[in-house]
Amino acid sequence: MPFEREINRLLIGLLITFGVVALAAAYWAVAGADTILQRDDNPRRVLAEAAIGRGGIYDRNETLLVTSIPQQNGSVQREYRVPAAYSALGYYSFTYGVGGAEAAYNTILRGDDLSTSLSEIFTDQLLHRPQQGSDVQLTFDVNVQTTLADAMDGQRGAAILLSIPSGDVIGMLSLPTFDPNQLDATWEQLITDPGNPFFARALQGRYQPGAVLQTPLIAAALLVDQPIDDPLENAAAAYLLNELTLTCAVRLPDVSLTLREAYSFACPSAFAQLIESLEIDVVQATFDTFQIENIPVLEGFVAPLDAAAPTAIPFQWTTTNFRANALGQGDQTVTPLMMAMIAAAIVNDGNTPQPHALIGVRPPTSDVWQPIINARPTIPITTSGTARRLQDLMRGAVANGAAQNAGRPNLDIGGHAALAYSGDSTLAWFVGFATLGGSDALAIAVVLEDSDDPGLAADIGGAALEAAAHSARDRTVRSN
Amino acid sequence: MSIDGLLRARGLNSEVSVVAVTERRLLVLGAAFLLVNTLSLTLVRSSPQDWLHFAAWLIYAFVGHVLLRLRLPTRDPILFPLAMTMTGWGVILISRLEPAFADRQVIWHLIAFIVMFAFAWTKTLLRLMRRYRYLLLVSGLSALALTILIGVNPSDLDGLYGAPALWIALGSFYVQPSEALKLILVVFLASYLAEQYPALRAEGLSNPRTRFSLSPRILGPILLMWGVSMVVLIWQRDLGTAILFFLVFLVLLYIASGYTPLLVFGALMIMVAGLLAYQLFDVVRLRIDIWLNPWLEADGRAYQVVQSLMAFAAGGVIGQGVGQGVPYFIPVAHSDFIFASLAEEWGLIGVISVIALQTIFAVRGLRIAMQQRGKPFQTLVAVGLCAILIFQTLLIMGGVLKLIPLTGVTLPFFSYGGSSLVVTFAITGILLRLSAGET
Numbered sequence: 038m039p040f041e042r043e044i045n046r047l048l049i050g051l052l053i054t055f056g057v058v059a060l061a062a063a064y065w066a067v068a069g070a071d072t073i074l075q076r077d078d079n080p081r082r083v084l085a086e087a088a089i090g091r092g093g094i095y096d097r098n099e100t101l102l103v104t105s106i107p108q109q110n111g112s113v114q115r116e117y118r119v120p121a122a123y124s125a126l127g128y129y130s131f132t133y134g135v136g137g138a139e140a141a142y143n144t145i146l147r148g149d150d151l152s153t154s155l156s157e158i159f160t161d162q163l164l165h166r167p168q169q170g171s172d173v174q175l176t177f178d179v180n181v182q183t184t185l186a187d188a189m190d191g192q193r194g195a196a197i198l199l200s201i202p203s204g205d206v207i208g209m210l211s212l213p214t215f216d217p218n219q220l221d222a223t224w225e226q227l228i229t230d231p232g233n234p235f236f237a238r239a240l241q242g243r244y245q246p247g248a249v250l251q252t253p254l255i256a257a258a259l260l261v262d263q264p265i266d267d268p269l270e271n272a273a274a275a276y277l278l279n280e281l282t283l284t285c286a287v288r289l290p291d292v293s294l295t296l297r298e299a300y301s302f303a304c305p306s307a308f309a310q311l312i313e314s315l316e317i318d319v320v321q322a323t324f325d326t327f328q329i330e331n332i333p334v335l336e337g338f339v340a341p342l343d344a345a346a347p348t349a350i351p352f353q354w355t356t357t358n359f360r361a362n363a364l365g366q367g368d369q370t371v372t373p374l375m376m377a378m379i380a381a382a383i384v385n386d387g388n389t390p391q392p393h394a395l396i397g398v399r400p401p402t403s404d405v406w407q408p409i410i411n412a413r414p415t416i417p418i419t420t421s422g423t424a425r426r427l428q429d430l431m432r433g434a435v436a437n438g439a440a441q442n443a444g445r446p447n448l449d450i451g452g453h454a455a456l457a458y459s460g461d462s463t464l465a466w467f468v469g470f471a472t473l474g475g476s477d478a479l480a481i482a483v484v485l486e487d488s489d490d491p492g493l494a495a496d497i498g499g500a501a502l503e504a505a506a507h508s509a510r511d512r513t514v515r516s517n
Numbered sequence: 518m519s520i521d522g523l524l525r526a527r528g529l530n531s532e533v534s535v536v537a538v539t540e541r542r543l544l545v546l547g548a549a550f551l552l553v554n555t556l557s558l559t560l561v562r563s564s565p566q567d568w569l570h571f572a573a574w575l576i577y578a579f580v581g582h583v584l585l586r587l588r589l590p591t592r593d594p595i596l597f598p599l600a601m602t603m604t605g606w607g608v609i610l611i612s613r614l615e616p617a618f619a620d621r622q623v624i625w626h627l628i629a630f631i632v633m634f635a636f637a638w639t640k641t642l643l644r645l646m647r648r649y650r651y652l653l654l655v656s657g658l659s660a661l662a663l664t665i666l667i668g669v670n671p672s673d674l675d676g677l678y679g680a681p682a683l684w685i686a687l688g689s690f691y692v693q694p695s696e697a698l699k700l701i702l703v704v705f706l707a708s709y710l711a712e713q714y715p716a717l718r719a720e721g722l723s724n725p726r727t728r729f730s731l732s733p734r735i736l737g738p739i740l741l742m743w744g745v746s747m748v749v750l751i752w753q754r755d756l757g758t759a760i761l762f763f764l765v766f767l768v769l770l771y772i773a774s775g776y777t778p779l780l781v782f783g784a785l786m787i788m789v790a791g792l793l794a795y796q797l798f799d800v801v802r803l804r805i806d807i808w809l810n811p812w813l814e815a816d817g818r819a820y821q822v823v824q825s826l827m828a829f830a831a832g833g834v835i836g837q838g839v840g841q842g843v844p845y846f847i848p849v850a851h852s853d854f855i856f857a858s859l860a861e862e863w864g865l866i867g868v869i870s871v872i873a874l875q876t877i878f879a880v881r882g883l884r885i886a887m888q889q890r891g892k893p894f895q896t897l898v899a900v901g902l903c904a905i906l907i908f909q910t911l912l913i914m915g916g917v918l919k920l921i922p923l924t925g926v927t928l929p930f931f932s933y934g935g936s937s938l939v940v941t942f943a944i945t946g947i948l949l950r951l952s953a954g955e956t
Contacts, residue, residue, distance in 0.1 A: 047883065059868070
């Protein structure tokens with residue numbers, strides 16, 4: 038047979054070559070698979086991402102706020118059910134990512150944190166089950182959210198309400214906001230909106246404090262036993278600070294007032310006189326203990342851009358900036374969360390609980406909520422004695438001062454309504470609390486941008502505190 | 518008289534029954550595989566068409582088995598079941614990727630089936646091809662030349678994308694002359710070399726004094742084939758067919774002459790042609806560039822290759838399951854890249870199965886070639902036909918796996934394409950006839 042040797046060689050060559058092809062296939066299917074599948078341009082990743090069944094988001098009363106609706110094409114559409122909670126919940130978009138609570142608990146909602154057995158992974162892959170995330174239960178109360186949203190309708194600003202002693206964030210609102218259900222359609226418009234609707238003002242808004250800093254100032258006076266009931270001349274008069282005219286929260290005749298009364302009406306002249314009599318170190322130390330320089334963070338939520346920056350230069354008190362800063366018109370800024378925490382400390386014997394927003398997690402395979410234990414310690418910012426005296430001063434401001442609008446029948450509310458000046462506009466503040474019996478209480482901070490009406494801020498605060506108190510009472514009744 | 522009675526009368530009883538039983542069992546095995554996959558596909562997306570395709574396959578398999586038993590009782594029992602199983606698998610894949618094309622493929626399967634029997638039934642066709650080899654070659658080359666003038670690409674009828682126009686339109690069907698030319702060339706070369714091989718061997722390719730003085734007897738055909746290949750490449754920009762022609766020719770010449778350095782010489786010629794083509798032709802430059810580094814242009818010119826590799830990775834070992842992967846991200850997944858689509862849904866297990874099926878087919882074909890003792894033409898035809906399938910399979914598998922630059926050829930039996938399927942089944946028919954010793 039003349040060709041046998043050559044055909045045999047061809048056969049061997051054929052077998053070797055097919056073997057090499059099989060090895061190459063094995064390389065891409067097994068050894069090199071992970072690298073190539075992790076590439077950003079792998080469209081399979083995009084499909085898998087779009088098919089993830091994100092967990093639902095519930096409020097503290099188990100009202101469903103956000104859910105995932107499976108679509109015919111295998112993707113999942115997020116549905117936000119409560120407009121009043123939009124700004125607190127943030128957004129999930131397949132195209133634009135996540136924000137707000139959706140970002141804070143993204144890992145849990147996606148199910149990335151769930152440990153799965155090898156057999157479950159195998160079964161899921163075999164049956165092409167999309168990844169399922171856990172439900173989360175947040176501290177928000179939909180009734181409080183709705184009350185806040187209704188009360189602040191048409192305003193620009195922020196409000197945040199904390200439960201004491203737990204530190205639960207009961208309500209949180211930043212305005213203007215956006216409809217996360219329409220995010221993909223409105224994204225371009227939203228990112229160029231001068232109102233910056235994506236900005237979580239309640240957590241990250243760095244506002245001029247103005248007269249709202251009279252609370253730590255009067256605390257400093259109490260600490261050094263300064264009399265607060267002695268009349269002060271021209272206490273109600275406007276005060277000129279570096280070409281800026283500061284006034285009381287409400288228009289008053291030019292009369293003498295005690296420091297207590299001046300606090301009730303948030304009058305700057307009386308506090309300017311107080312500053313003259315206080316040592317710079319005393320004021321600085323009081324502000325330090327009140328944590329004015331530390332921007333607080335709601336656990337999981339995005340921190341303010343410069344809050345944790347290690348290169349940030351600590352604020353320096355000098356004789357030249359002392360007066361302006363102590364009156365809240367210097368470089369020092371505060372966030373609504375920070376002011377709510379100060380109110381929380383005042384109503385909680387001088388200790389502020391660290392805020393949190395997550396109560397429980399429910400894995401996709403379970404019907405039972407697994408509670409999240411909040412083990413973070415409270416932060417002492419003043420003595421219990423000073424805290425009680427500050428409570429009384431704030432109750433006085435609601436009873437007879439600028440914060441009268443916050444008062445609600447049958448509810449023990451204290452608060453401080455004040456003005457701050459920022460550029461050409463004014464800000465209206467309300468910082469207050471409500472006691473609920475025992476150690477239970479509520480603390481709130483409201484800020485309205487471009488507003489000279491602290492009474493409105495107080496009214497919003499009072500409404501929110503009342504709604505939260507009702508909810509708390511209902512919960513107590515239900516649990517009993 | 519029954520078939521068995523007829524065969525008994527011919528005195529072929531025991532061998533015949535072994536062949537028949539083996540072929541029947543393999544066909545049942547193939548049917549079972551296709552049944553399971555059709556069922557799986559139906560569970561994913563209910564489509565009555567898939568069951569019609571399966572029913573057609575059963576009819577083809579049954580009729581084919583009965584006719585082969587009758588006509589070629591001592592045939593190779595493995596080739597027909599292999600061809601049928603691979604084609605059926607291909608139809609399932611095409612149906613899953615481009616449902617509209619699957620019906621056409623089933624019709625093409627019928628035509629291919631008839632052509633296979635035309636070659637298996639009578640020795641006349643192969644004899645006629647041998648006798649009129651020059652006429653056929655000229656006709657084949659003319660048809661090829663015709664595509665240069667009036668050729669179209671079914672996927673790019675308006676010529677918007679500059680895709681190679683390798684087809685001639687016949688109504689709503691498209692015929693690719695280069696596919697038929699493969700067959701014609703093998704018969705032509707086998708016929709030529711069967712006559713020339715004693716002289717080639719005697720003339721002393723193994724003689725130390727003359728082995729490097731390539732005579733016109735050798736050099737002529739080499740240059741002719743190299744020229745034909747280059748014409749195909751230059752005029753049609755059909756890199757795959759050009760390389761395939763040359764490789765098949767090289768193998769046949771090697772088998773005929775027994776002169777091993779020819780393979781080295783041929784490889785050098787391919788490299789020289791490749792370097793020249795790299796400089797001269799954009800299509801070749803593109804293929805080589807994206808072969809060397811597809812990741813730079815993963816979203817651009819190398820998209821197809823990168824998506825192909827991703828399909829292999831996504832398939833892993835056991836695959837995503839039929840109808841459950843996303844191989845439609847690979848452009849032309851149902852044709853040149855059907856191997857990658859298969860990898861995603863059947864995984865490495867499926868890939869190795871396909872490699873094994875193609876290898877077994879080729880090994881059986883070469884075994885048939887070796888059985889043609891004293892019949893050099895038949896031997897060379899069998900080797901040449903096997904070489905077509907082997908190189909076509911290796912070129913496309915190597916291309917989608919980034920082992921070699923991509924060449925646009927179909928995966929035999931699997932890819933969508935009527936001309937390719939008809940020629941593949943014609944090859945099967947010829948091999949079946951040769952295996953039965955009926956020439």
